[in-house]
Amino acid sequence: MTTYKYLKDKKVGIIGCPFSGGQPKEGVDEGPIKMIEFGLIEQLEEMGWAVEFDGHHKFTSLKPSEDPNIGKAKRPRYVSRVTKAVAESVESHLKKGHLALTLGGDHSLALGTVSGTFAAYPDACLVWIDAHADINTPESTESGNLHGCPVSFLLDVNDMLISQEMTESFSWLKPRLRPDRIVYIGLRDVDPPEKEILKKYGIKAFSMTHVDKYGIGKVVEMALDAVNPDRDRPIHLSFDVDALDPTVAPSTGTPVRGGLTFREGHYICESINETGLLVSVDIMEVNPTLEDEVSVFETVTVGCSLVRCCLGETLL
Numbered sequence: 001m002t003t004y005k006y007l008k009d010k011k012v013g014i015i016g017c018p019f020s021g022g023q024p025k026e027g028v029d030e031g032p033i034k035m036i037e038f039g040l041i042e043q044l045e046e047m048g049w050a051v052e053f054d055g056h057h058k059f060t061s062l063k064p065s066e067d068p069n070i071g072k073a074k075r076p077r078y079v080s081r082v083t084k085a086v087a088e089s090v091e092s093h094l095k096k097g098h099l100a101l102t103l104g105g106d107h108s109l110a111l112g113t114v115s116g117t118f119a120a121y122p123d124a125c126l127v128w129i130d131a132h133a134d135i136n137t138p139e140s141t142e143s144g145n146l147h148g149c150p151v152s153f154l155l156d157v158n159d160m161l162i163s164q165e166m167t168e169s170f171s172w173l174k175p176r177l178r179p180d181r182i183v184y185i186g187l188r189d190v191d192p193p194e195k196e197i198l199k200k201y202g203i204k205a206f207s208m209t210h211v212d213k214y215g216i217g218k219v220v221e222m223a224l225d226a227v228n229p230d231r232d233r234p235i236h237l238s239f240d241v242d243a244l245d246p247t248v249a250p251s252t253g254t255p256v257r258g259g260l261t262f263r264e265g266h267y268i269c270e271s272i273n274e275t276g277l278l279v280s281v282d283i284m285e286v287n288p289t290l291e292d293e294v295s296v297f298e299t300v301t302v303g304c305s306l307v308r309c310c311l312g313e314t315l316l
């Protein structure tokens, strides 16, 4: 049984985020709704967690009537308003001593979840599980989709190239993430400008090549050694289901072959739970509208089982 260093009691606040504005495909806003429909709350209660869930966020009221691109970036004001609300939800759960569980929705939501976590726990570290680095700047992004950009906004560095206009649109956001407090696992589709950013700031990243070479057990250990060497900092785990191989989680917006196996994905969650340091979890980019019924079922259920492993489910 895991003892949770930073939680007051075994209580989890679920933040349902039906939001798709950080990318072009409809349907990713259905992800959290389906995960709840599939019985996630009951599953966590059976595991002994008290669950606080006040229904999904209603973001459509936050949609601005006009939201022209800033540079290439699409829907910047909408993303900003939504992620501000998410940041406040996450922070309030954490300040009550609960674990915060955010269900997405597209990965631009991490602008909110990570901001909320670092507001409550400035000393936290971030473990980012993804096929992509999501560290494009609004200038370097080719697609203009902000779900590929959140990490560049969050980094606490003084020379990130983010325009004045964009900074003003996100005036609520304080970049608090030091480059030595984020680590990636699962990368395999990283844009050239993103590679430069990772190098420039010395950000630790374990690609699928590292997983092949060392095995997932060693990779998780090395990842935690990098951002949490004494195993005393709160951990935020941001898990994009596209880190998993498309055979495991097919119903997601930007699948990339050669990903984590079912067990590798779950192992990451199990071993982060074992640290007892987890305070905040995101499960992102579950899109139950892209594939056939079987693929959707597989993807939604894998989202739920990742959550359960994060919250302490074990095989024995």
Ligand SMILES: [Mn+2]
Pocket: 107, 130, 131, 132, 134, 147, 240
């Ligand atoms: Mn992502």
